[in-house]
Amino acid sequence: MNKPRYFKESLARLKPYEPHLVPYNIKLDANENPYPFPGSLLDEIFTKIGSKDFPLYPDPLSSRLRKKLAEKLGVLPENIVLGNGSDELILCLYLAFGGQGRTALGFSPSFVMFWHHAFVTQTEFREVPYRDDFSFDLKKALKTIEEQKPHLVFLANPNNPTGSLVDLKTIEKLLAFDHLLIVDEAYVEFSGVSAVELLKEYPNLVILRTFSKARALAGLRLGYLIANKEVIKEIIKVKNPYNVNIFSQIAGEVVLDNEEVFKEEIKEIIAEREKLFQQLIALGVRPVKSHANFILVEFGERAKTIHQELINQGILVRYLGGVLANYLRITVGTPEENRQLLKILEENL
Numbered sequence: 208m209n210k211p212r213y214f215k216e217s218l219a220r221l222k223p224y225e226p227h228l229v230p231y232n233i234k235l236d237a238n239e240n241p242y243p244f245p246g247s248l249l250d251e252i253f254t255k256i257g258s259k260d261f262p263l264y265p266d267p268l269s270s271r272l273r274k275k276l277a278e279k280l281g282v283l284p285e286n287i288v289l290g291n292g293s294d295e296l297i298l299c300l301y302l303a304f305g306g307q308g309r310t311a312l313g314f315s316p317s318f319v320m321f322w323h324h325a326f327v328t329q330t331e332f333r334e335v336p337y338r339d340d341f342s343f344d345l346k347k348a349l350k351t352i353e354e355q356k357p358h359l360v361f362l363a364n365p366n367n368p369t370g371s372l373v374d375l376k377t378i379e380k381l382l383a384f385d386h387l388l389i390v391d392e393a394y395v396e397f398s399g400v401s402a403v404e405l406l407k408e409y410p411n412l413v414i415l416r417t418f419s420k421a422r423a424l425a426g427l428r429l430g431y432l433i434a435n436k437e438v439i440k441e442i443i444k445v446k447n448p449y450n451v452n453i454f455s456q457i458a459g460e461v462v463l464d465n466e467e468v469f470k471e472e473i474k475e476i477i478a479e480r481e482k483l484f485q486q487l488i489a490l491g492v493r494p495v496k497s498h499a500n501f502i503l504v505e506f507g508e509r510a511k512t513i514h515q516e517l518i519n520q521g522i523l524v525r526y527l528g529g530v531l532a533n534y535l536r537i538t539v540g541t542p543e544e545n546r547q548l549l550k551i552l553e554e555n556l
C-alpha cells in the first residue's frame with residue numbers, strides 16, 4: 208500500500224539507528240572509555256553548575272569552552288564550533304556544504320555517519336575502498352577525486368572500524384583540491400597523529416574531535432570542529448542555536464582543566480591494545496594493526512556465531528556484516544574485561 212504523500216520517498220530505504228539493547232556485563236561494542244569518569248572531576252562539575260543555570264538557555268557558542276579549546280590547540284575561538292557530539296557536526300557539514308546536486312566522498316569501510324547523513328541530506332555519496340589489508344589507497348583516492356570532483360571528502364584518522372592511520376603527507380595530498388577535507392580525529396589520543404598543524408596552511412581542512420572516547424564523556428554528547436573562520440560561520444548558520452547544554456559545556460571545561468588525569472588511562476588503554484593484539488594472534492585469529500582504542504579481528508566464517516556466543520556470555524562486541532562479515536570489532540577494555548573476553552574466545556575457538 209502506498210504511504211500518504213507527506214512521507215518522503217527518499218527515506219523509504221533508510222533504516223533507523225537501532226542500538227543492540229541486550230543485557231550485558233562487559234561492553235566492548237562502541238569504542239567507549241572502559242573506565243568511569245573520574246569522581247573528583249564529577250564533583251568539580253557539580254560545584255561549578257548552579258541551580259540558577261537550569262532555567263536559562265545555554266551559551267549558543269559555548270564561549271568559555273571554545274576559548275579554552277582554542278588556547279590548547281593554538282587557534283582562535285572563531286576557528287572552533289561545539290556540537291552535540293561530533294555526529295551532530297557531521298550533519299551540520301552536510302546541511303552547510305552538501306545537499307541535492309552535491310557530492311561527498313568517503314573511504315570504505317568507515318564510520319557509518321558519513322554515509323548516513325549524506326543519505327539524509329540527499330547528498331550523493333561515493334566510496335573508495337581501502338585495500339584488502341585496510342591500508343589507504345592514495346592512488347585510487349586521488350584518481351576518484353579527480354574524476355568525481357566531490358564537494359566534501361571524509362577521512363577518519365584513525366579509521367573506524369579498521370584502526371588504520373594515514374600520515375600527514377597523505378593528508379596534504381588530499382588537500383590539494385578545491386573540496387573540503389574533513390579529517391575525523393575521534394581517536395587522536397590513541398594515535399598521537401593530528402592534522403591540526405595543517406590548518407594554518409589549508410583553508411579547506413576541517414578537523415573533527417570528540418569528548419566521547421579518551422575523555423569518557425560519550426553520555427554527555429560533546430564534540431567540536433576546527434576549521435577556517437569562514438567554514439565555521441557556515442556551520443553556525445545551520446546548527447541549532449542551543450545545541451550544547453550547560454551541563455556538557457561545564458563538563459568539557461572541567462576536562463580541559465584536568466587533562467593530566469586522563470594521561471595514565473590513555474597510556475594504559477594503548478598498552479592493553481598492544482597486549483590484546485598479541486593475545487589474539489596467539490589464539491589463532493587475525494587482528495588488524497590498530498591506532499585507536501579498538502581492534503578489528505578476522506574470525507573467518509564463524510564471526511557471527513562467535514558474536515552471538517559472546518552476547519550469550521554477557522560480552523558485547525560489534526558485528527558489522529557486509530564486507531566485514533568475517534570480522535568483529537572489539538573495543539579495548541580494562542585488563543580484567545580483556546581477560547574475560549579472551550577466556551570466552553579461547554573456549555569457543
Ligand code: PMP
Pocket residue numbers: 237238291292293294295318363366367391393416417418419425428429430
Ligand atoms: N567519528 C568517528 C570516527 C567515530 O567512531 C565516532 C563514534 N563512534 C564519532 C565520530 C561520533 O562521536 P560522538 O560521540 O562525538 O558523536
